[in-house]
Amino acid sequence: MKYKELIAQMTLEEKASLMSGKDFWQTQDIERLGIQSIFLADGPHGIRKQAVAADKLGLNAGVPATCYPTAATVANSWNVELGEKVGEYLGEEAISQKVNVLLGPGVNMKRNPLCGRNFEYFSEDPYLAGKMAASYIKGIQSQGISACVKHFAVNNQEERRMSIDTIVDERALREIYLTAFEIAVKEGRTKSIMSSYNKINGTYANENIHLMQDILRKEWGYQGVVVTDWGGSNDRVAGLLAGNELEMPTTSGETDQEIVEAVRTGEVPEEVLDKCVDRLLDLIITTESVYKRPRLDFNVEQHHRVSQKVAEESIVLLKNEGGILPLKFGKKVAVIGDFAKDARYQGAGSSIVNPTILDHTLDCFEESGIVSIGFESGFERYGRKNLRKIAKACALAEKADVVLLYLGLDEVTEADGLDRRSMQIPENQIDLLHALHKVNPNIIAILSCGSAVEMPWIGKVRGLLHGYLGGQAGARAILRVLSGDVNPSGKLAETYPLRYEDTPSYRHFPGNELTVEYRESIFIGYRYYDTADIDVLFPFGYGLSYTTFDYSDIKVGQMGVTFKLTNSGDRAGMEVAQLYVGCKSSDIFRPRKELKGFVKVFINAGESKMVTIPFDDKTFRYFNVKTNQWEVEEAQYTIMIGASSADIRLTGYLQVMGTGAPLPYEKEKLPSYYLGRVNDVGVDEFENLIGHKVPVATWDRSKPLGYNDTIEQCQYAKGAVARLAYHLIVFAYWFLRKIGKRSTANLIMMSVYHTPFRGIARMTGGVVNMAMVDGLLMMANGRFFKGLSHFMKERSRKVKADKLRQQNKGLA
Structure with a gap:
């Protein structure tokens, strides 16, 4: 161990405290020993450090940072040097915001096109994903901080991600789902890894000895830190024994006490805890050392130009009938599509970046040399049909030589926590395309989305340019390719099937109630x-x-x-x-x-x-x-x-x-x-x-609800109040979508509907503890008054304990 002397000075309680966060984004500190907190921030394609309320889950706007193209976009560049350059610039910006650990890149496989987080992952191929990830990690860590490759492992759906059991054969696990992580560990030398929420063949990922010890530690020789996904700890002691050092976010000391008790009873040998502490100390001390030198602000304009360069090299030209591209000089173009006015440039959820600069297509035409005769939005962004908009767009298209039609998926269709419902572009956009084709067949479609879509309409366009999610400079990058200033060189990092039903996992995605079976084995993409x-x-x-x-x-x-x-x-x-x-x-x-x-x-x-x-x-x-x-x-x-x-x-x-x-x-x-x-x-x-029977895939509705059952399962609860709560959640989701509050509706599905009961304790930063969850479960299982009484007693007990802890801390 590197820090044996320092660890020897710690009490058992202090060692245990380091194994859980101080709040939502920081690790615990020990002032008397000079051990500082370090900050972890979302950042697959840009730093997302909360501007306020570091003790909250993080729904506030982030500190402004460069929004680079997403991983799904940069993978289309097939350029590892470019990936390393992105990593270097991400690292620079992390240092400017005093971030120690950047939570990315994500290397989960694109097993199915409908996974809601595909925009954040590189590829359907583990070799390409691994090489790109290693380049990002090298760049990030060249600045002295840590990357955190995620989500380890086989996390390939968002629905029920905190409870789903992935049933996968060992060969597919190794060849497809772990190879990118292996490259990230061995070649990228990542200092930290984030464990995934899901089970793997019956055991939660962060408790899975085969995954965490046999493969990660012993076979790959990994010496870094494993961090839980936020709220992803099930059994804290089992996770610690598997080598999952850091639980995030804080549980306000609840799981620290579980570790202390486990050491005292001999369930966890103290040397196992010491090794975990040693690895975490190494992450803290090495990433803090970078802040001993003067901290500099990054060059906003320079980083914006790099983002544009990355976007340019990642754009994919998919169709060019009759050499319609690049646009000939003097051609009059009609610009149509809501995504031209308000660019779709990044994903949603935990990866939302507050950009330093944001290029919009309509503001960039003059410098591009392309002659625009006007703009019409043509469609409602979130799918509502509008014949008046179509008519105005067609009137403009009739006057043009060429139509630039900006199509795509909106911000709340591709999101952290939700899977897509289909592979189709919204119907109102396709109605617009058909109408435009009748008045002007010279249509060049520009796609903005982070994953594969069906294109039965492709015969109606002569040119097709896919910008994916190109970051804050993506709009200008696309115009430079259209004009011919840039020769497109991107190539797809995933296959585009003719229809969703052709995909090998079509019958087994996103999985049933309890399990998802990877029956296609190694045959993905x-x-x-x-x-x-x-x-x-x-x-x-x-x-x-x-x-x-x-x-x-x-x-x-x-x-x-x-x-x-x-x-x-x-x-x-x-x-x-x-x-x-x-x-x-x-x-x-x-x-x-x-x-x-x-x-x-x-x-x-x-x-x-x-x-x-x-x-x-x-x-x-x-x-x-x-x-x-x-x-x-x-x-x-x-x-x-x-x-x-x-x-x-x-x-x-x-x-x-x-x-x-x-x-x-x-x-x-x-x-x-x-x-x-x-x-x-x-x-x-x-x-x-x-080599064994597949487990039962459906919920046993005869059993009482437990810690790992989800709020969704309250529809089967014995308690009328729980069933009512379920229906209220469903109604709220429907109503919010109806009135256009789709992001809020999605948040309900992501953070409430699919959350297991234990997640209420794990994700509230210690506001609710597991003893209080026991009360909620009693209420859900038909013992309302007993459960309410238990909940209130445990809440009162917790409030008193918290006050006493604060008083003792003040005296110390």
């Missing part, structure tokens, strides 16, 4: 579509340019692959060359191809460059469930170089020596997996894969 021969709208890795690139002269060696890349067009541009590997053996089920490397190359018109993509320890490996370790299958491998997963330009072959491991599966018991057709796997076959 392009791994499924390519293997099962399912047509898609846009494949993984796809993106057009204003120039063209030729691939030639492939050479495959033991250490990597080399090839020639030529810019055969008439303007300079950047190309993302992608390495895919497929195993020709059929003894173990595998995807047809998997991403194992990539490189982004700038090439002038007419120029050629030799490009090398090296192999690494992940190129040929698979996880063997019999040996419980990574193995290599001896076989011939196909080495593919492509412009996307579906556009393979060069192919070579390599015979690879294996590790001689036994075959992990009985082929005849897993026919769907060996065919790759996993969109409708039966329960018997899934049980053969996971």
Whole structure:
């Protein structure tokens, strides 16, 4: 241990106190030993430090900070150097606001397009997500503070996220859902990790010994701190034994006392607590040391320009019929769509950033050189139909050479805590598109959203530019691509299916009441579509340019692959060359191809460059469930170089020596997996894969409600008051949406409806404790007066204890 002498000076109570927050955003301090509090802040794409009320959950506006493009956007750049630059600038801004730990990046997989938080995650591919995350972490931590990669692990839905049990086979867990974290730990060297809310195969993530000890600590050698997601602690002692050091936010000393009692009874050896304290002290002391030097304000304009550069390189050109883009000089354009006036530039929930500057499309036309003849909003932002707006938009479109139509998803559709209900763009926007097409077919659509959408309307547009969520400078970046000042180089980090029903997890998302079954196993995203021969709208890795690139002269060696890349067009541009590997053996089920490397190359018109993509320890490996370790299958491998997963330009072959491991599966018991057709796997076959029976997926409505049952389940409560409360919550949600207060309505679903009873104690900063929750449960379970009496007694007892604690603190 690094801080053995310091720890030896602490009382047991002081050590336990460090394991929980001081308030909602700070760790506990111990003044007599000079141990300071450190500040943790949301920050996947910009610092979100609350301007006021640090002791509150954080619904206030944040201190102004640069709002960079979201992770889903930057992943489309496929540029790790750019990711590191974003991280450096995030780190600078964190220091200017005295933030020690930046809660990001998020590396959960895009298992399903409807996950409400996909805008905050990089990709459906763990290799790309891991490499981008590692670059962010390196940049953030180069400034002396800590990144906090999240949410560990298999947190791929928002609905019931605090109670859902993820049922996943070990191979999918390792190859798909943990690989990005592994890269973040081993290559990014993240100093902290945030554990997820959900259970994994029956055990809460932060209590899961297999995840937290066997894999994270022992296999990966992780020495940093694990932080709970806010309110994500279930059994505090079990979490501590698993190595989850820091519980956030504060529980006002309640769980500290649980730790003290557990040490005194021998349930937790004191050396286990000491190791946890040691790791937390290292995080506190190393991130505080940066503040010994003078703190400087960041250059707002410079950071804004960097945000614009990142957005420009992340924009994806998806369609360019007849070379309608870039816009020809002098073309008169009609600007239509509410997102042109008020840019949709970031996600919602815990990642909302208060931007330092905000570019709006209508303010940037003059410098772009594009001639705008006017603007019409064309549609109501939140989906209400308005024929008058459509008529005015069509009248404007008739006068234009080209229509720039800004479409997308609104701020409360993609949000922390809620999953999307469909993959569709709102119907009122599509009605507008159809009407515009009748008067002017020269339509260029500009999409603003953070995740994949269906596009049955794509035949009605000649150009399609996807800006994703481009941050505070995204609007100007899009105009620079439209005008041709910037040659688009972004490529999709996720597949766009033709329709939602084509997705492999369609039948098992977002899961039933208690569980979500990952029956598709390793076949998510392009791994499924390519293997099962399912047509898609846009494949993984796809993106057009204003120039063209030729691939030639492939050479495959033991250490990597080399090839020639030529810019055969008439303007300079950047190309993302992608390495895919497929195993020709059929003894173990595998995807047809998997991403194992990539490189982004700038090439002038007419120029050629030799490009090398090296192999690494992940190129040929698979996880063997019999040996419980990574193995290599001896076989011939196909080495593919492509412009996307579906556009393979060069192919070579390599015979690879294996590790001689036994075959992990009985082929005849897993026919769907060996065919790759996993969109409708039966329960018997899934049980053969996971090696045990699947748990019951529905609530047992005959049992009384308990700590881990959600407020949603009050609809089945024995207590009439609980049932009434449930219906009032549902009504409030409906009513708030009806009157346009959609953000508030969403907050009810996120922070009340899907919250387990224990979350009432864990998320109120100690205002309500678990003894008071016992009273609430009595009321819910039909013993109203006894429960109310118990609640009031425990509240009175807590108020007295808090006063006594404050008095003792004052005397000290």
